[in-house]
Amino acid sequence: MDKNYYELLGLQRSASTDEIKKSYRKLVRKYHPDVSKEADAADKMQQINLAYETLTDAAKRSDYDQMLDHPQGFAGGSAGGAGNQYQYYRGQEGTGQQFTEEDLRRHFGQGFGSTGAGGFGGFEDLFGQFGAGFGGTRAQGGYQQGNYQQDYRGEDxxxxxxxxxxxxxxxxxxxxxxxxxxxxxxxxxxxxxxxxxxxxxxxxxxxxxxxxxxxxxxxxxxxxxxxxxxxxxxRNTEQLRVEGGDVYLTVPVAPWEAALGETIQVSTPAGVVDVKLPEGLQSGRQLRLKGKGIPAKQPGNLYLILQVVLPPANSDAAKALYRQMAESMAFNPRA
The missing domain is CATH 2.60.260.20 (Urease metallochaperone UreE, N-terminal domain)
Structure with missing residues (x-):
């Protein structure tokens, strides 16, 4: 043979199945009849498909390797030429049975899928992995009389x-x-x-x-x-985040609002709402507004995370107020 199947795919005999598939995909991009500018693209593609079908089937590959290891058992022309004769010798040298290339195809695999000789069955495996526009859904059609008719749905x-x-x-x-x-x-x-x-x-x-x-x-x-x-x-922020259908909103609260349980106005994604605070609430407490989360068929909830914020002591008057509060209120938060 002029070129064996490994050489057709540009591989060593030790090539793995993944390496065979990778080389096959590369050659398809070059010789596919619908995109190739090579004059012998269709014939070349037939040879490549036959090689691919043989080497990706464990049993067929084993038989083929046996044939390569015992070349004295085979004589004749190249694997790619139509009508070539091969002689497999049995028993005494010089006696044997003649095989055509079609016989080898039947033994090692059509190489052309379910449409019979001439089709491009190997493409279904190829397009399922190609990841470049040749999606995995196979439509009706086949390779007939040299014209590739099969179409493929684009990938999602x-x-x-x-x-x-x-x-x-x-x-x-x-x-x-x-x-x-x-x-x-x-x-x-x-x-x-x-x-x-x-x-x-x-x-x-x-x-x-x-x-x-x-x-x-x-x-x-x-x-x-x-x-x-x-x-x-x-888009989550420091003040607002979404978890499933629920929305969490951090709301700043003044110390006297938290201590006295006042009613405050809060701007939420669901609109402006009035919220009655419980007396003496502490930072981090959550209030649930049922059904005010994402407005789906089963709406989520809106959780207000109340954060007590101290006024800044950035003036003499403010500092005086803090001193007065410290003197009049016996409070140790670490007790």
């Missing part, structure tokens, strides 16, 4: 955006610019910028996704485009 794409918590209560339309991998006319991967207007409905919890039909990677050979899934996350 995923992106995540971070928005203000108010969007959970009001909804919004967000402009989103993505950099997405595409396959150009030469079969090579390149990055393309895409700008979309994404409508975010109110009531979405962090981690939920918006599906944009047909906005994923382009289909291959006329196949449908994949979808784009946008995951929503909310």
């Amino acid at each position: 794409q995923h992106a995540s955006i971070e928005v203000d918590v108010r969007v959970a209560y009001e909804g919004a339309t967000q402009q989103l610019t993505l950099q997405m991998p595409v396959i150009n006319a030469s079969g090579q991967q390149e990055i393309q910028r895409k700008t979309l207007q994404v409508k975010i409905p109110k009531g979405m919890k962090p981690g939920q996704q918006i599906r944009l039909s047909g906005q994923g990677q382009a289909g291959f050979n006329g196949g449908q485009n994949g979808d784009l899934y946008i995951e929503i996350q909310y």
